[in-house]
Amino acid sequence: MTNKPQNGKIFIVLIVALLTTMVVSATVGAADITVVSSLKIFLSHILSYTPILGIQIDLTDIPSSHIAIVSNIRLPRILLSFLVGYALSVVGVAFQGMLKNPMADPFIIGTSSGAALGAAIAIMLKLNTAFLGIGFVSIFAFCGALLSTFIVYNLARSKAKVPVTTLLLAGVAIGQFFTAIMSFIMIISSKDVTSIVFWTMGSFSSRGWNHVWIAFFPILIGSIVLFFFSKDINLMLLGEDTAENMGVEVERTKKIILITSALMTAVAVSVSGIIGFVGLIIPHIARMIVSPDNRILMPASGLIGGIFLVVVDTFARTIIAPTEVPVGIITALSGGPFFIYLLRRSKKMI
Numbered sequence: 636m637t638n639k640p641q642n643g644k645i646f647i648v649l650i651v652a653l654l655t656t657m658v659v660s661a662t663v664g665a666a667d668i669t670v671v672s673s674l675k676i677f678l679s680h681i682l683s684y685t686p687i688l689g690i691q692i693d694l695t696d697i698p699s700s701h702i703a704i705v706s707n708i709r710l711p712r713i714l715l716s717f718l719v720g721y722a723l724s725v726v727g728v729a730f731q732g733m734l735k736n737p738m739a740d741p742f743i744i745g746t747s748s749g750a751a752l753g754a755a756i757a758i759m760l761k762l763n764t765a766f767l768g769i770g771f772v773s774i775f776a777f778c779g780a781l782l783s784t785f786i787v788y789n790l791a792r793s794k795a796k797v798p799v800t801t802l803l804l805a806g807v808a809i810g811q812f813f814t815a816i817m818s819f820i821m822i823i824s825s826k827d828v829t830s831i832v833f834w835t836m837g838s839f840s841s842r843g844w845n846h847v848w849i850a851f852f853p854i855l856i857g858s859i860v861l862f863f864f865s866k867d868i869n870l871m872l873l874g875e876d877t878a879e880n881m882g883v884e885v886e887r888t889k890k891i892i893l894i895t896s897a898l899m900t901a902v903a904v905s906v907s908g909i910i911g912f913v914g915l916i917i918p919h920i921a922r923m924i925v926s927p928d929n930r931i932l933m934p935a936s937g938l939i940g941g942i943f944l945v946v947v948d949t950f951a952r953t954i955i956a957p958t959e960v961p962v963g964i965i966t967a968l969s970g971g972p973f974f975i976y977l978l979r980r981s982k983k984m985i
Contacts, residue, residue, distance in 0.1 A: 711846070837911075
């Protein structure tokens with residue numbers, strides 16, 4: 636049974652850890668900004684969206700340059716890294732439950748390959764302009780991610796059903812096909828290889844508030860939809876026939892989860908590039924901490940994933956400053972050993 640009081644304490648700890656991580660991350664960098672100053676600036680932004688409270692934070696003792704750095708550079712980057720980490724982790728939980736595969740992640744149906752191909756095409760065409768504040772590289776990546784998911788879904792669909800095995804095989808096939816096209820683009824456009832490779836490694840460099848707002852609403856709505864179906868995912872883990880006997884419309888539920896997860900992943904990838912391992916390892920870490928019940932596991936994984944990616948991005952921009960390390964490299968370096976640990980742990984349990 637779910638230990639509700641214990642889970643409640645864990646969520647309080649996670650929220651406190653998240654806020655602490657965000658404030659500390661905002662202080663880290665070339666500019667010498669104190670934790671107190673970062674906290675004041677952080678709170679002033681939060682309170683600016685709740686004017687009804689009538690509370691204002693006095694920032695007169697903080698240099699204007701420090702306010703500008705935290706407000707316009709560090710804070711949007713921190714929030715965006717949290718949103719991407721949250722989205723990838725929640726989608727990872729949904730896929731692992733729906734597919735009954737502990738190795739499933741948000742990119743298992745070819746979403747990352749489609750996004751990478753879309754970004755590569757935009758980079759090759761030198762589309763450096765923006766539309767509604769979002770660069771065409773991000774727009775092409777988003778469209779590529781949705782296109783690959785659409786193709787995989789239609790290849791896997793058999794009449795009114797979407798068999799899990801066929802879905803996974805179609806995802807692998809389309810992923811490899813799109814990767815091959817991207818490799819061809821890199822060969823014929825050798826001058827753009829560095830930009831394409833850097834994008835595929837993931838980064839939050841040069842991201843601003845426009846990226847935060849564009850990512851916020853789809854991820855918020857998508858996570859609410861997935862949480863709404865978390866009980867159905869619990870039942871599907873018992874077997875599709877059992878779930879149907881208990882009133883779950885399995886095929887309809889799978890379609891909604893697939894579409895919602897694809898949209899969330901496409902949005903996350905479009906603003907950050909491809910960041911691997913987050914959606915794979917974070918759900919496993921969350922299962923060690925909270926109940927395996929997806930109604931608890933999803934929000935917990937989201938918070939842990941968000942905290943993890945904020946920490947990783949802080950390391951990425953400071954570890955060899957002023958040069959930035961792609962976020963995907965650090966997640967792979969940290970995720971790889973943990974993945975090996977999971978494999979060894981599962982072998983001992985057999």
